[in-house]
Amino acid sequence: MRYLNIVYFFCLISILSCAPKNFDEPDNLIKKSEMIDIITDLYISQQGIQMFPTDGKEDQSTLLAKDAVDIMKKHNTNFSQFSESYKYYSLKPELLRDMLDQVKKNLEEKLSKEEKERLKNQKNIK
Known part of the structure; x- marks a missing residue:
């Protein structure tokens, strides 16, 4: 019985040591609204590169990296x-979920009327 208690104790310690540590707010934390804008731009860039592949001169990952650098510069x-x-926001799941919901809304607002109608019809089918 004592052996089981020792094993249980070490298992508990192992689990607790693997739990994420509190991540302090970074000094240069990007505001929530700006993060939403950056993530929206990154998503649009990614989708554009995947939908319209190049003639093979450049790898998609290279194009994504170049676009990401440009997006970061755009947002200073x-x-x-x-x-x-x-990383900071991802340790706050509720906040990150809210941010990603706003990214989704931003993307939906950028859709054309035809795309919005198609999306609406798809939601009604489900």
Whole structure:
């Protein structure tokens, strides 16, 4: 019985040590609204590159990286700052879910009338 208690104790310690540590807010945290805009732009870029492949001169991952750099410049940030901010928000699932819901709304607002109608019809079918 004592052996089981020791094993249980070490299992509990192992589980607790693997739990994510509190991640302090980074000094250069990107505001929520700006993160939403950046993620929206990154998604649009990714979809554009996948929908309209190049003639093979450049790899898709290279094009994505170039677009990501341009998007970061547009928003006066860099990948390191974006990464730290995203990491911070991802440790707050409710907040991240709200942000991603807003990204989805932003993307839907950019759809043409025909695309909005098709999306509406798809939702009604489900």
